[in-house]
Amino acid sequence: MVDIMKSQTPIIEIDNLIVSFGEGDDARRAVDGVSFSVLAGETFGLVGESGSGKSTILRAITGLVPSTATTLRVMGEDVSRERGKDFYRKVQMVFQDPYEALHPRHTVWRQLMEPARIQKVPDAETRAKASLDAVGLPQALRWRYPHQLSGGQRQRVAIARALMLKPEILLLDEPTSALDVSVQAEILNLLCDLQEEHGLTFLMVTHDLGVVAHMCNRTAVMQSGKLVETLPVDVLVNGGATEPYTRKLIAASEAYGEAPASLSQLTKV
Amino acid sequence: MNSPLLSVRDLRISFNGVAGPFEAVRGVSFDLGREKLGIVGESGSGKSMTGRAIMRLTPRAAMVKAQTLCLPDVDLLQASEKTMERIRGKRIGLIMQDPKYSLNPVVSVGEQIAEAYLIHTRSNASEAKRKAAAMLEAVQIRDPERVYRMYPHEMSGGMGQRIMIAMMLVSEPEILIADEATSALDVTVRLEILNLLDDLVRKRGLGLIFISHDLNLVRHFCDRVLIMYRGHVVETLKAGELDQATHPYTRGLLDAMPRIHTPRRRLPVLKRDPAW
Structure with a gap:
């Protein structure tokens, strides 16, 4: 965990972000008026249960789902309607399941070259080699296909691909929840190093609140499309959360944490 | 432990691969009593395959061998397919990770529970319906009458898993195998399902085999834990004494987990010894 806040400059600014799915009477707000900002150089967590809208926020930032917002700025530029080529160079995403995020019939090498081809990067081959080194994958793996790799190796390839365009922001959508704990430790260490x-x-x-505690400086807690509260992680883990929902989430996570608690105690939360 | 519900000695499961035979399970032995037995391991450790072998549901290509694999009165290795049909679901229940794939999408959940009861008991449709509704109540579903008529796609993950538990317990089995049964659920829902399982296992005196990748969860939920690595059991511990684990693999797994209260700059990475 990084103790010092790296800067006070917001790199992502979001005010009143709304994402709706469905039409007419069926319309449902998956993200309902969410506001927060992320500072340059920090790790900002979005936690919440499934369906709370946390992944949808990432998709809205990148334009994978349509959204409206009073403010949606990335690195000072308004991206609420259009995103330039530059945006897609500076912002990269890593998904939960690397098997689905990689093209099944492209080699590792081709996966890495693809963003470089789209963005017309001149020194693509040098960068691809450097990216493989950066994520700790041997160069010999570059002719393999995703099915010939382990889960951890696949996620490394996905991260290497994200690094190809020298981004400034990585949007990480549950990057380790499909991995074994021993592999998760390797990937989390890698992300910290990078x-x-x-x-x-x-x-x-x-x-996973354990992952949040390990990685993040600040975190926002989401519940049914709304942001419940935003707080520094050390406050969160030391019981400083004020919202009952946040406290409930922590108590449920601690049931399997290092502090033993009996199941019966927890039902009373 | 007096007279185990299930005995497993030297269970071996192998496959014929291109590069010669591959042993997925290499000599697993344990006895299951009226307890919550956790089997923990990472992907590929053979924990699920062990569970499947008990139900004789391993893939066709798998070769299963064991000195002993038996219930008190049935040798599971020798039993005919017909006998197995009377054991699966009746005496040994299985709950898997995702209820979406375990339930029939075009039959209402109540009817599915009633069907499970009808198959395994001599009774009639109205009796089965009554049993199924009672079982829905036992798994703490609010408004069981309404839920009885609902279809799997109308269920949340937690509700679907309650339905699976109801379906498995309606025929009153002696053994329940839960294979990553709570892994797909949110933490708060997971707690509810674990409490429910705990309660039912205690009340009905079941033997529960709880297969999971989650060491922390198992240590708080189970009575005893087998740690599996590459097809064999490296360590067996009382769940409460997991902190005193001595095997480097178990220690490595415990260390690699991010902790909420004692943050570390770097997570220790597991170093695998080929000798394990």
Whole structure:
């Protein structure tokens, strides 16, 4: 965990973000008036249960789902309607299931070259080699297909691909929840190293408060499309959460944490 | 432990691969009493395959061998397919990770529970319906009358898993195998399902095999834990004494988990010893 806040400059500014699905009477707000900002160089967590809208926020930022917002600025630029090519260079996303996020019939090498081809990066091959090194994958793996890799290796490829365009912001959507704990430890360490080395900003969606405590500086807690509260992680873990929902979430997570608590105690929460 | 509900000795499951035979399970032994037995391991450790072998549901290509694999009165290795049909669902229940794939999408959940009861008992439709409705109540579903008529796609994950538990318990089995049964659920829902399982297992005196990748969960929920790595049990511990684990693999797994209250700059990474 990084103790010092790296800067006070907001790199992502979101005010009153709304994402609706369905039409007419069926319309439902998956994200309902969410506001927060992420500072340059920090790791900002979005936690909440499934269906709370946390992943949808990432998708709205990248334009994968239509959204409206009073403010949606990334690195000072308004991206609420249009996103330039530059946006897609500076903002990259890593998804939960690397098997679905990688093209099944492209080699590792081709997966890495694809963003470089779209963005017309001149030194693509040098970068691809450097990206593989950065995520700790041997160069020999570059001719493999996703099905010939382990889960951890696949997620490394997805991260290497995200690094190809030298981004400033990584949107991480449950990047380790499909992985075994021993592999999760490797990937989380890797992300921390990359952040330090390249000064990246992480916006990370997770349901695992252990991961939040390990990785994030600040976190927002989501419940049914709304942001319940935003707070520094050390306040969160030291019982400083004020909202009952946040406290309930922590208590439920601690049931399997290092502090033993009996199940019967927890039902009373 | 007096007279186990299930005995497993030297269970071996192998597959014929391109590169020669591959042993997915390499000599697993344990006895199950009226307890909550956790089997923990990472993907590929053979924990699910062990569970499947008990129900004789391993893939066709799998070769299953064991010195002993038996209930007190039935040798599961020798039993005919017909005998197995009377054991699966009747004496041994299985709950899997995602209820969406375990339930029939075009039959109402109440009817599915009633069907499970009808198959395994001599009774009639109205008796089965009554039993199913009572079972829905036992798994703490509000408004069981209404839920009885609902279809799987109308259920949340937690509700679907309650339905699965109801379906598995309606025929009053002696053994329940839960294979990552709560892994797909949110933390708060997971707690409710675990409490429910705990309660039912205690009240009905079941033997529960709880297969999971989650060490922390198992240590608070189960009585005893087997730690599996590459097809065999590296360590067996009382769940409460997991902190005193001595095997480097168990220790490595415990260390690799991010902790809420004692943050560390880096997570220790597991170093795998080929000798394990």
